[in-house]
Amino acid sequence: MALDACSPDVLELAVAEAEKHWGRRMTGVFHLSRVASHRHVGENTKESLDAVLAPKILGTAAVAELLIRRPDSFGVVFSSATALYGSYLMGAYAAASSIQEAYCWTLRANHGVDLRCWSWSMWDCDDSRERHYQMRDLAQAKGFDVLSPAQGLACIDAAFGHDQMDMYIGYCPIDAHQEVNARAFARREETLSEPAPCCTPHAQAAETSARIDTEAIVLHVLRTVLDLDEIDQDDSFIDLGGDSLTVLQTVHALETALNCTLTPDAVLFQSVRQLVTALRQKLEHPTSGE
Numbered sequence: 001m002a003l004d005a006c007s008p009d010v011l012e013l014a015v016a017e018a019e020k021h022w023g024r025r026m027t028g029v030f031h032l033s034r035v036a037s038h039r040h041v042g043e044n045t046k047e048s049l050d051a052v053l054a055p056k057i058l059g060t061a062a063v064a065e066l067l068i069r070r071p072d073s074f075g076v077v078f079s080s081a082t083a084l085y086g087s088y089l090m091g092a093y094a095a096a097s098s099i100q101e102a103y104c105w106t107l108r109a110n111h112g113v114d115l116r117c118w119s120w121s122m123w124d125c126d127d128s129r130e131r132h133y134q135m136r137d138l139a140q141a142k143g144f145d146v147l148s149p150a151q152g153l154a155c156i157d158a159a160f161g162h163d164q165m166d167m168y169i170g171y172c173p174i175d176a177h178q179e180v181n182a183r184a185f186a187r188r189e190e191t192l193s194e195p196a197p198c199c200t201p202h203a204q205a206a207e208t209s210a211r212i213d214t215e216a217i218v219l220h221v222l223r224t225v226l227d228l229d230e231i232d233q234d235d236s237f238i239d240l241g242g243d244s245l246t247v248l249q250t251v252h253a254l255e256t257a258l259n260c261t262l263t264p265d266a267v268l269f270q271s272v273r274q275l276v277t278a279l280r281q282k283l284e285h286p287t288s289g290e
């Protein structure tokens, strides 16, 4: 049945009809509607923003209304990890995802509804492989896995096994959550050959993402500029085959990615590990040493 998920009345009517048809109350509801328009931030109009925001925000409100009338039911909102790491050409979608996350907390706090918010990294499908290669690159540089269909299904099991309501799925910085994921994967091991992705609570992801991002970004930049598969963090830039031309490309790429200023010396004459540490200190205390 096709319907407008932004309309609480339409949604209520459809669910009530389904409950009548099946002779039982709704157990749970998944919110998946979105509009993904691709434009630079400055090219947005009120109409284009409304179109992207509505299914995420009004749709989440409509789901909450269903749950308020059915306190024994659960709701799961599929948000996007772009809420945490942003997006190229999909800024409105990243903003909508971020608002959607915050809105879930508010609805839970105000109405006591069982409304979970799972913010996914990217799903691997022909469509995303073709069209969104830049987003895939950015997601992976930030520590997010691109999930196969089997991994996605296993993550649903893992996420239901968590006591956390808000999670980033496919973001893997914290070992403590491996156990829950491992249990879910054990149930699906016959279908899954890839390594386990993670479910990480929103709050912990936000705390660790800046720290992990710095290392991920440095490694990503070095791999790209120097065309290397592996980076030994004890090697210097020169050890890795860098030269006066590639050092300028590296400085420029790091300055752009981390929004800071750097000298070529800082990149040339220390190990990758020392560079990461120095950059973290610089980003945490931007005015010291200047």
Ligand SMILES: NC(=O)c1ccc[n+]([C@@H]2O[C@H](COP(=O)([O-])OP(=O)(O)OC[C@H]3O[C@@H](n4cnc5c(N)ncnc54)[C@H](OP(=O)(O)O)[C@@H]3O)[C@@H](O)[C@H]2O)c1
Residues within 6 Å of the ligand: 003, 004, 005, 006, 031, 032, 033, 034, 035, 036, 055, 078, 079, 080, 081, 119, 120, 121, 122, 123, 124, 128
């Ligand atoms: N795909 C990914 O890699 C990915 C990653 C992270 C998070 N997610 C999240 O997962 C969810 C599903 O993603 P997806 O890739 O399956 O999205 P999708 O292929 O773009 O499909 C979105 C669906 O939402 C429907 N929709 C939009 N506005 C609606 C409305 N007002 N009422 C009812 N339906 C409406 C669209 O219907 P029409 O076709 O009729 O317009 C479309 O069928 C989304 O919430 C997305 O944010 C996806």
